[in-house]
Amino acid sequence: MDGGRSGKSVEKKEFVCIGCPLGCNITVETEGAEIKTITGNTCPRGADYVTKELTDPRRIVTSLVRVAGGELPVVSVKTASDIPKGKIRECIKILKNIELQAPVRMGDVVAENVCGSGIDVIATRTVEKE
Amino acid sequence: MKKDLVIIGGGPAGLAAAIAAKEAGVDDLLIVERDARLGGILNQCIHNGFGLHTFKEELTGPEYAGRYIDKMLSLDIPYKLNTMVVDLSEKRTEGENRKLVTVMNREEGLYTIEARAVILAMGCRERSRGALNIPGYRPAGIYSAGTAQRYVNMEGRMPGKEVVILGSGDIGLIMARRMTLEGAKVKLVAELMPYSGGLKRNIVQCLDDFGIPLKLSHTVVDIKGKERVEAVVIARVDEHLKPIPGTEEEIKCDTLLLSCGLIPENELSESLGVEMNPVTKGPRVNESLETDREGVFACGNVLHVHDLVDYVSEEAAQAGKRAAAYLHGALKKAEKEIPIKAVNGVRYTVPASVDAERMENVQVVRFRVGNVYRDAAIEVSVNGRVVSSRKKKVLAPGEMEQIVLKKTELEQVENLQEITVAIRQDV
Numbered sequence: 001m002d003g004g005r006s007g008k009s010v011e012k013k014e015f016v017c018i019g020c021p022l023g024c025n026i027t028v029e030t031e032g033a034e035i036k037t038i039t040g041n042t043c044p045r046g047a048d049y050v051t052k053e054l055t056d057p058r059r060i061v062t063s064l065v066r067v068a069g070g071e072l073p074v075v076s077v078k079t080a081s082d083i084p085k086g087k088i089r090e091c092i093k094i095l096k097n098i099e100l101q102a103p104v105r106m107g108d109v110v111a112e113n114v115c116g117s118g119i120d121v122i123a124t125r126t127v128e129k130e
Numbered sequence: 131m132k133k134d135l136v137i138i139g140g141g142p143a144g145l146a147a148a149i150a151a152k153e154a155g156v157d158d159l160l161i162v163e164r165d166a167r168l169g170g171i172l173n174q175c176i177h178n179g180f181g182l183h184t185f186k187e188e189l190t191g192p193e194y195a196g197r198y199i200d201k202m203l204s205l206d207i208p209y210k211l212n213t214m215v216v217d218l219s220e221k222r223t224e225g226e227n228r229k230l231v232t233v234m235n236r237e238e239g240l241y242t243i244e245a246r247a248v249i250l251a252m253g254c255r256e257r258s259r260g261a262l263n264i265p266g267y268r269p270a271g272i273y274s275a276g277t278a279q280r281y282v283n284m285e286g287r288m289p290g291k292e293v294v295i296l297g298s299g300d301i302g303l304i305m306a307r308r309m310t311l312e313g314a315k316v317k318l319v320a321e322l323m324p325y326s327g328g329l330k331r332n333i334v335q336c337l338d339d340f341g342i343p344l345k346l347s348h349t350v351v352d353i354k355g356k357e358r359v360e361a362v363v364i365a366r367v368d369e370h371l372k373p374i375p376g377t378e379e380e381i382k383c384d385t386l387l388l389s390c391g392l393i394p395e396n397e398l399s400e401s402l403g404v405e406m407n408p409v410t411k412g413p414r415v416n417e418s419l420e421t422d423r424e425g426v427f428a429c430g431n432v433l434h435v436h437d438l439v440d441y442v443s444e445e446a447a448q449a450g451k452r453a454a455a456y457l458h459g460a461l462k463k464a465e466k467e468i469p470i471k472a473v474n475g476v477r478y479t480v481p482a483s484v485d486a487e488r489m490e491n492v493q494v495v496r497f498r499v500g501n502v503y504r505d506a507a508i509e510v511s512v513n514g515r516v517v518s519s520r521k522k523k524v525l526a527p528g529e530m531e532q533i534v535l536k537k538t539e540l541e542q543v544e545n546l547q548e549i550t551v552a553i554r555q556d557v
Contacts, residue, residue, distance in 0.1 A: 016330045023330030025523070040523075059335065062177045062190055063311060064283060074286035076176035076192055085339065092311050106196055124176060125192035 010036060015053055019045040026050050058082035061091050062124070065110050070102030070127040077110050080120045087115040095121065102129045131243045134158040134457050136231045138215050138398065139251035141170020143430025145198040146443040147249045150450030152205045156457055160243070161202075161209035162233055168202070168209065169195030170253055171276070172439065174283045177304050179331070183440035194439060212236065218248070218398040220423065227424050229402075247425040247453045250399055250413065251446060254392040254431040256301070262390055264296075266353030269360075275301040275389035279308070288312055290385025294362050295319045296350045298326040298333070300437075300528075302389025307336035309387075316340070317381050320348040320364050322371055325502045327391070327528045329437065349373060350386065359384050392435045402426065409478040410434040416467055417484040417493055418452040419445065427453045434480050434496070437530045441496065445480075464488060468546050475499050475506075475525075475553035484549065486540040493535040495551065499525045503553055508533060511550040512543050525553065 010031050017024040026040040028050050035054065038047045052058055060082045064074040083091060091114050098111060104127045111121040135156050137144045140163030148161050167173060172180070175191030182188055185197065202209075210233070217232040223244075231243040256274040273281075273289050279301060281287045293314050295302045298321040306316045319337060324347050326333055337344050345364065351373050352363035366377040394412040396404075405422040407414045412433040413421040420427050429449035430442045455461040467483040479497045503525040510518045510533050517539070525531060533551060540546060 016334045018331040018335050023334075023529075059339070060178045060188065061311075064176065064286065066286065072284055072286075074284070076190060076283060078176075078178055078190055088311070088339075106193065124190040125173075125196065 013050075013054070015050045017041060017046045017049045019043075019049050028054065030054065057085040059085050059088060061088055061121075063092055063095050065095050065121075065123075066099045067102050067104055067127050068099055069130055070104065071130050072127050075100065075104045075110075075127045076124045077121050078124050079114060079117075080122050083115065083117040083119050087117060090115045091117075091121070102127050131241065133160050133243055133245045135160070135247045135249065135453055136229070136243055136245040137161045137249045137251055138218075138231070139163065139170065139253055139430070139432070140165070140168040140209055140211070141251065141253050141430065142172055142195065142198065142439050142442045143253065143432070143446040143449075144170070144249070144251035145195070145202055146446035147251055147427075147429055147450035147453070148207050148209075149198065149201050149205060150447040151249070151454045152207050152450075154451050154454030154458075156454045159207060161207065162213050162215055162231070163209060163211050164214040166212055168199050168211070174276070174280045175304070176283045177308075180439050183438065184443060191439075198443070210235065215398055216240070218402045220402065229425065247427070247457055249446075249449055249453055250396075250404075250421070250426065250428040250432050251430050251449075252395045252398060252432045254394045254435050256388070257391045257393055259388060261393075262296075262388065264350050264353060266362075267356055269353070269355040269358050271355070271359035271385045272353065273385070273387055275299070275305045275387045278385075278387050279305055282308055282312060288314065289387075290314060290359075290383075292317060292383040293385045293387060294350070294364070294381050294383045295387045295389060296362075297321060297389035297391070298328050298344060298346075299389040299391060300328040300332055302387060303328045303332040303336040305387055305389070306342050307340060310340045310342065314385075316342050317383055318343045318345055318364075320345045320350060322349045322367060322390075323347070323527075325526060325528075327389075329528060330526075351378060353386060354380070359386055362386055392431065394432045394435065396432060399428070399432070404428075407434075407478060407482060409472075410480065412480075414482045415480065416464055417481045417489045418455075418461060418464070419449040419481065420452065420456070420461075420464070425453075425456055427456075434478065434498075436496075437528065441530060444494075445496075462488060466546075468540075469548055470495060471548055471550045472497060473550055473552045475501060475503060476508075476551045479551055484535060484540070486537060486543075486546060489535070489537050489540070491537045493537070494532050495535060496530050496532045497551060498527055498530055499553060500527060502526050503555060505555075507554045509550075509552045509554045510535075511552070512540070513545070513547050514550075519554065 172191035172195035180194040
């Protein structure tokens with residue numbers, strides 16, 4: 001601890017990084033909107049994560065889309081990269097209204113530019129015709 | 131039918147073991163899988179977070195499995211689906227030890243494969259309600275978290291609308307989010323222990339993100355409803371994990387998911403009479419991931435329940451390589467197996483012993499701790515002398531830990547007797 005040095009407007013926030021299963025406990029000191037220090041992260045991803053959590057929290061969304069005529073009635077999907085956390089529910093809603101026709105190939109685009117995020121939703125498995 | 135190598139299980143462990151064995155020159159091999167597809171449990175794990183160590187990217191379960199399945203197919207490794215191994219035994223023929231793998235499927239019926247070596251890769255299964263002794267009626271609406279995961283993610287069906295989850299293992303946490311996203315109301319996750327059994331990241335992104343409460347030191351003491359679950363009663367537990375009278379709270383719900391631990395699935399290992407480790411409930415193996423039965427290797431969750439599939443693949447590849455060495459006569463008999471003792475908070479180690487001559491240059495030893503430790507160190511001793519100490523901010527039972535043993539260092543030790551792995555606090 002380096003107590004005493006900081007001014008009175010410095011605020012401390014604790015995060016658990018979700019970048020990988022290590023789950024580092026990261027402490028961020030902020031002064032207003034400015035990030036002063038980031039400690040506790042094992043790798044640079046941790047610093048990126050907390051910076052994003054403070055400014056623009058994002059998540060990769062994984063879910064399902066219905067498939068007609070396939071070996072399975074659903075295909076698993078994901079957003080190709082993370083989308084704003086506030087849009088998770090809307091994204092899920094859009095996916096619920098889609099029905100694909102088998103076969104679906106891993107990597108196929110299921111929904112383009114989901115919720116205006118600029119990010120596509122892609123299939124994460126192959127579902128062959130029944 | 132005769133085979134050099136039979137791999138029991140076509141999940142992540144079986145796939146990685148088969149690939150490694152084939153790459154090491156074993157051509158006469160076979161994967162036996164009881165499900166209709168390869169990939170095992172990864173098929174229903176549609177969430178992301180797999181493969182960060184192996185592929186340096188975040189894959190979903192089916193994608194991770196897909197990488198190995200593609201590799202396996204490109205190597206022309208034969209496999210049988212919808213085929214169940216019903217018995218495993220051994221016999222001595224012309225001085226050579228053979229494993230008898232009795233399998234069954236619809237097309238071919240029941241028959242026995244004679245194998246020179248076997249890799250056990252059967253994985254694990256969930257602890258069921260019966261094993262948990264929860265009082266109350268037996269209505270519909272009680273599922274293991276993994277069963278619910280299969281219904282939702284592969285069959286497109288929802289097990290219920292209002293959910294309570296008992297146990298904060300990773301599958302339970304993942305299912306809390308999944309059920310929420312599918313429109314169910316997850317009321318809470320109750321955890322008997324004062325800490326979660328799952329990964330921290332899953333608590334953040336599966337519970338915190340959706341405002342689902344995690345009640346530590348709580349358990350389900352009653353299940354209400356005759357035909358269908360109508361409510362569960364939860365209560366706080368004391369330090370001996372006994373429910374505290376007066377703390378009961380009734381939670382209305384139609385579904386109870388159980389995520390209360392995984393148990394390696396070892397009926398076959400036991401039918402062969404393999405020596406088991408009572409802590410992991412998996413076979414006891416040496417540095418070559420070989421059981422006490424010659425030519426029988428084990429890897430993945432059948433051996434000990436892993437936290438990350440990446441480590442399963444890594445371990446399984448090692449088993450595949452070692453099985454290949456055995457088949458090629460390049461794995462000399464284990465003569466000086468030095469026990470690795472797990473003490474002071476370390477619950478077990480895999481492997482449970484090493485032979486300094488047989489081991490590779492670097493040997494990874496994996497283990498779990500029995501409690502949450504802060505600012506502790508993982509200490510390795512050889513013949514009672516501390517040889518390494520690595521500080522850890524947090525050690526938790528939900529996460530696997532590892533140490534590394536170096537061949538060059540062990541070979542220098544005179545009269546090597548034992549290796550100990552321990553947790554040291556106040557460091």
